Amino acid sequence: MTSAPEKGIAARLRVHSRPMGADTELLDLLPAPDGVLTWLRDGEGLVGWGEALRFTPSGPNRFTQADLWWRGVCEHSEVLDEVRLPGTGAVAFVSMAFADHPGDSVLVVPRVLVGRRDGVTWVTEISADGDGAPVNRSVQPVRRTGTVRYSEGELPVTGYRRAVRAAVDRMRAGELGKVVLAHDLVATAEEPFDPRFLLHGLAERYPSCWVYAVEGLLGATPEMLLSKLDDEVTSRVLAGTSWPHGGVSADELAARLLSSPKNREEHAYAVESLVETLRPHCATLRAPASPEVLRLPNVLHLSSDVTGRLRQTTDAPSLLRLAAAVHPTAAVGGTPQKAAVEMIAELERMDRGRYAGPVGWIDARGDGELGIALRCAQVIGTTARLFAGCGLVADSDPDSEVTEAAAKLVPIRDALEGN
Ligand SMILES: C=C(O[C@@H]1C=C(C(=O)O)C=C[C@H]1O)C(=O)O
Numbered sequence: 001m002t003s004a005p006e007k008g009i010a011a012r013l014r015v016h017s018r019p020m021g022a023d024t025e026l027l028d029l030l031p032a033p034d035g036v037l038t039w040l041r042d043g044e045g046l047v048g049w050g051e052a053l054r055f056t057p058s059g060p061n062r063f064t065q066a067d068l069w070w071r072g073v074c075e076h077s078e079v080l081d082e083v084r085l086p087g088t089g090a091v092a093f094v095s096m097a098f099a100d101h102p103g104d105s106v107l108v109v110p111r112v113l114v115g116r117r118d119g120v121t122w123v124t125e126i127s128a129d130g131d132g133a134p135v136n137r138s139v140q141p142v143r144r145t146g147t148v149r150y151s152e153g154e155l156p157v158t159g160y161r162r163a164v165r166a167a168v169d170r171m172r173a174g175e176l177g178k179v180v181l182a183h184d185l186v187a188t189a190e191e192p193f194d195p196r197f198l199l200h201g202l203a204e205r206y207p208s209c210w211v212y213a214v215e216g217l218l219g220a221t222p223e224m225l226l227s228k229l230d231d232e233v234t235s236r237v238l239a240g241t242s243w244p245h246g247g248v249s250a251d252e253l254a255a256r257l258l259s260s261p262k263n264r265e266e267h268a269y270a271v272e273s274l275v276e277t278l279r280p281h282c283a284t285l286r287a288p289a290s291p292e293v294l295r296l297p298n299v300l301h302l303s304s305d306v307t308g309r310l311r312q313t314t315d316a317p318s319l320l321r322l323a324a325a326v327h328p329t330a331a332v333g334g335t336p337q338k339a340a341v342e343m344i345a346e347l348e349r350m351d352r353g354r355y356a357g358p359v360g361w362i363d364a365r366g367d368g369e370l371g372i373a374l375r376c377a378q379v380i381g382t383t384a385r386l387f388a389g390c391g392l393v394a395d396s397d398p399d400s401e402v403t404e405a406a407a408k409l410v411p412i413r414d415a416l417e418g419n
Pocket residue numbers: 180182223238239240241266301331332374375387388389390391392408
């Protein structure tokens with residue numbers, strides 16, 4: 001369940017947040033390629049480095065384990081917070097595995113975190129008992145990626161097309177309503193990838209996405225699983241995709257997407273799955289009657305922003321507990337959820353790891369933001385494993401799903417290659 005160098009709940013954190021000058025881009029503050037922690041959108045958010053604590057839950061109870069661990073850590077913290085904003089005080093970066101098996105999730109409390117929210121910038125320094133050593137501040141310049149070579153992952157494109165066809169056949173036979181199948185691709189460079197180089201590229205080109213990095217999983221996701229601030233929860237549900245092709249104008253693509261029954265069906269499954277699982281926790285919950293179109297440079301998505309207010313209870317759920325309830329939505333799993341998750345394991349036959357799992361941050365109040373880890377790569381040294389998937393319904397066409405997955409890989413490929 002846990003692995004070294006974790007420190008148990010008894011470790012006492014000392015946390016100090018104080019205001020800081022706001023003249024530097026947050027990504028430029030990351031001193032070295034190792035242990036990069038990031039959650040940014042449009043120049044604001046959090047960057048962190050160094051490690052005060054870590055926890056690696058796994059299995060079906062990983063969210064509960066994470067929640068209990070984090071609550072224990074916060075109860076044992078000594079906090080001096082001179083800023084008092086969401087994300088000040090004790091914060092953990094979070095990246096949860098998609099599936100119950102296999103794979104570890106990870107929570108990392110950095111030694112140093114710099115945050116920016118509504119133009120206010122702060123620095124938080126954190127140390128755990130017996131860990132008073134100064135954080136290494138030696139700055140290493142950002143390294144561009146050299147030549148990148150691609151090779152097949154655990155599920156090559158030919159196998160993916162076959163898996164999509166098999167899923168579509170089974171949905172036509174009425175086995176389930178929707179399933180999201182993904183495949184991977186491996187990129188190799190001569191020198192280790194520098195996550196900061198990739199993050200800069202993603203942040204520049206996809207400012208409306210949440211750019212993230214936790215334990216080598218990094219990307220720019222357009223999809224917000226849940227954000228929580230006091231009793232307010234919001235989610236951006238995406239499902240139903242189009243991509244620029246054949247000189248068709250963006251307006252025309254958007255109009256076709258909005259009027260496509262297949263895409264509307266995919267989208268409705270995703271919204272319903274979120275609303276059904278979130279509703280028991282909410283006093284009010286609103287989903288728009290019909291989706292909007294979210295336009296990104298590589299793809300267009302049907303998009304619904306869902307907002308809610310949590311029920312007043314003595315035991316208010318934290319963001320992690322809410323994420324346990326809603327993950328995986330039908331944006332990355334399917335409907336019905338259990339059958340879809342089983343079909344994913346059976347047909348993909350690959351380990352998704354933390355791809356398509358919740359990624360983001362939590363603070364000591366149980367607030368924070370968890371996106372869905374999409375448009376990403378798992379980077380280890382000179383290797384990066386890229387992932388992309390597509391929602392399938394009975395009407396899906398395997399060839400166009402393969403093309404859609406390729407379009408979803410464009411941001412992370414461009415970032416890796418420095419295009
Ligand atoms: C599964 C992915 O994306 C999801 C699937 C979508 C779709 O099939 O239309 C759209 C957005 C995401 O919810 C991915 O990017 O890998």
